Amino acid sequence: MAPSPIVAIGASHASVQLATSLRQAGYSGDIVIVGAEPHLPYHRPPLSKTLLTQQISFDKTLLRQQSFYGKHNIQLKLGARVKSISRECSQVTLDSGETISYSKLVIATGADPIVLNLPGEQLEGIGYLRNYDDTQSLMPYIKEGKSAVVVGGGYIGLETAAALRKAGMVVTVLEGMERVLQRVTSPEISAFYTKAHVKRGVNIVTNAQAIEFVGRHSVEAVQCSNGESYPADMVIIGVGVRPNTALATDAGLNVDNGINIDEFGRTDDPDIFAIGDCTNFPCHFTNSRIRLESVPNAVEQAKSAAAYICGKELPYQALPWFWSDQYDLKLQIAGINTGFDDIVILGNMENEQFSAWYFAGDRLLAVDAINSTKDFIKAKQLLSEGQSISKQALKQQ
């Protein structure tokens, strides 16, 4: 009997990289990727950008063309959801009742949007952005001159606001906290993005929590905690995500804000790995356990897990980095700024070309670079090599 395949749950960036890295490392056994969506695996970042407003076709967002999977003997089981994991039998059970045995199991279930469940949320024209079908159901509501309300002023909310504005809509962003991007960045960067959006015609309201959606069949307005009501022909909600850990929890694996893994992607079961947004891992740079929502994180963890499965130790020590595109503003972030106590700004915020360097004491933690790829690359190199730079030297540049 042939050995059981390596099974990946989630037809995601992480899983496709895993399969790629396994084949590159010479693994010749079977690989099965199980995905709940009916579509070939695709890039998710465009969901809140060009894909939402149909500036690119879905075809262009595919991670690989269909022929890739056949050519490299990677079996895709799409439109299939894993219902449970049996560690005793080393197999997963699908919704259909079908079981698949595994030699190694890799959980790459990602994260799902936090659902508000507010009164009126079932009205038409209200949606979240997690997958391609979400963009398809929102598409009919994206019309020039119509009003859109974006609930949540994080990166997803702001990217969505930029995309809708570019499509000619009248856009309002409702942010529950004091400032946009409060959870992820400094007051300086929040202020910059607020200004940039206002300048391009977006209405940004802070300390404003949506409490009810009002309308007859489709949404007409959003009622807010500040007593105001905002007209809305459509609403997109982006208030953060939760890691999809239910399968792991049910299987008795260690879970704590993500599936607990080590630097090789291993869970506490030697035959089960986890990679990507659904994991909580020891970060080499913050010296703490963290969970990240980013493509580079998924890619690097997939490489580490694939290497380990193939008998090679390649610990995940890559520097976390992120990007966000809004209008003509290209933000690139190197490192994680948690715990910073000082910021040095290089360049010119007025011209929308600058970088913010975050320090804890004398140690460089992270850099936000806006239309400043030069600074991003430099910061990425410094941080990757564990080096810092003196604030004095920075200021003299």
Place this chain on the structure above:
Amino acid sequence: MIKIRIIDPDGNEHETQTDVGGNLMTVATDNLIPGIDAECGGACSCATCHVYINDPKQLQLLGEKSDVEHMLLDYLDTKRENSRLACQVNLTDKQDGLVVHVAPQT
């Protein structure tokens, strides 16, 4: 169909065939070429598909780089005069026989 030879950072040669109309990044990822991570999927954001075109004639046939590609390449330590980002290289019949070296990862 056109033929493209890709040499990965370890010096291994990969003979590939592809239809015209696509881009070089896709050819590399479809053929499991190590060193081409293509994380941003061709949005010209990540510079993880950096390659060299050693033949000056072949390089010239690829046309000019966009400003964004220039900017991304300019600050890579591994950048050379003949550097390109594979996601920005569109393939036509003129690229038959193209030889591509994948840059080392930084």
